[in-house]
Each structure stands twice: as structure tokens, then as C-alpha cells.
Amino acid sequence: MILGKVFISLTLERFALVLKEYPDQDFVTYFVDGLTNGFHIGYRGPEFPRETPNVRTAFDYIHILRKYVAKATAGKHTVGPFDEPPFANSVVSSIGVRVNKDSASRLIMDLPRPEKQSVNDFVTRAD
Template identity: 35%
Template structure:
């Protein structure tokens, strides 16, 4: 289910950090900057992972499903942009035995899309088990815990059109590009967990 921008706007109307609230609403409406800071005027095609070919039916079905909900644009017979980064895709097993389609934005090493996104201020460190235990132990009783698993969480966050050409895919002779944060972006977890604006955001 897509995010409701009007609902977010209503919930954030009285947020104490008005600039952050405005940033989030504008990003949901117009797309977020992925933070890419190096040469955009180039064409680069990376090979797809062997796992994509091993599970080709799954990959094709996932791309079609993503296009059906407008998370991905395509297929195109030729590149839809004058300059385009096409990063490899793969099928990675999840703990439950199912597969996840990933967009390998860290390939090729040294000149990938993720290499063009500075490590700071976009790095994210998750809380450790010890830190979580300390928080629980120091909290007044009773303590209630819950775990949330938001399916396709990153895929709810739109990318601004100026960055679409950086999120290209070449599969079975057809071109695609992501319009939302892909699994594989250096910024995906940072945006979803903390809504941290990039340097030029």
C-alpha cells in the first residue's frame, strides 16, 4: 500500500522540527535525493549476478510486479536516458527460504553508484543487543517489546526524477529504472530509519 502524503502531512503538522517535517513531506511528494556526488554524465553497465540467471523466472516476475505498481519503469527497448547507470541485479535467499530481488548498486567496485555516495553523513549504525538490554533493564517495569517487519519498507520511499538515470537495470535485453529506493542503495536504511537529509538536501 503506498504512503499517504496527506496523512503524513496531517500527522507532522505540529512536529517540533518544522524544517524536518517539511523535508519529509516535500520528499514524499517530489522524491528524495540519493546523495550521488560524482560524474552523472556517463554510461555504465554492470553485469547481473549469477543468481539472477539461476532464478530468471523470479527476477522477471518481480520486475513485472514492480512495474505494475510504478515502483519501477519499463521495459524499454533502448536506454530511456541519454546517460544511464545500469547496475546488476540478483536474487538473494531470505531466512524464510524465499528470494529477494536486489539491485547491486555497489558494483563495479570503485565506480559504482554507492561509491558515488559519501559514507558520511549517510552511515547508519544499528543499536547493539547489549544496548537494547541496558535500555530494557533501566526502564521501569513492566516492559513490553514488539517487533515490526514492514514489507518492502525501502520501496515506499520515492526517488527524485533527477536521480532515476542512476538506478538503471538491464535485463534480458530490456531497460528499466527504479523510481523508489532499491534494495541495495547506500541510503535506503538511513532514509527509512532516520529520514536524514543529504548534504545538499
């Protein structure tokens, strides 16, 4: 089970208790359930596994990318990498590295790719 490997500092029972007097209890129920079981993001697209290749900078700066992945997994708020997809219909987005003029870098998660087939393309936008 993947969720058993992830650390979150929020105690859901305490969180719900603190919000027991909150005026919109339907929202509290929705929020606690979402934190427990995952939020539905409004995806209305095809359900098949797909993987978008990483952008060139992921390979050009592999040493930087490895540091980002190591830090994220050590903090236990991110799990992986996986040898096999963890879910039947996993969608793997590409990643890359952006190096600024001052030599600082940041991880780029390229979620809008591939064009017209990304997860974002099938999520209904709120008005």
C-alpha cells in the same frame, strides 16, 4: 513521466497535515519535498549513463527473476523494464537471484558494482 506510473499509498497533503504540529517543521518540509520531488542522496561522482551487466544467476534463474519483476511492476511501486534509459544519466545496477538451501529464493540488487564506480562509491557517508 515515470512518477505518474508509480503508485504510492501515502497522500502527501494528509501526511503534511498530520505533521503540522511536529516541532521540526524544516524536517517536515524537507521530507514532504523529498517524497514529492525525490531525495538528494549525496551523490558526488561522475554524471554519465552506465549499465553493469547482470550476474550469472540472473540468467541461470531467469524464470524466477521474471516472476520478481512481474510482481514488482504489478504492484506499481516499481516501473520498467525500459527499452531505453528513462533518464539522461541513468545508472543500471546488476541483479541476480540467490537460492537458499530450502529452495526459497530472493532477488539480489548488486548496488556496489562495478567496484570503484558504483553509485555507493560516490555517496558521502554520514558520520
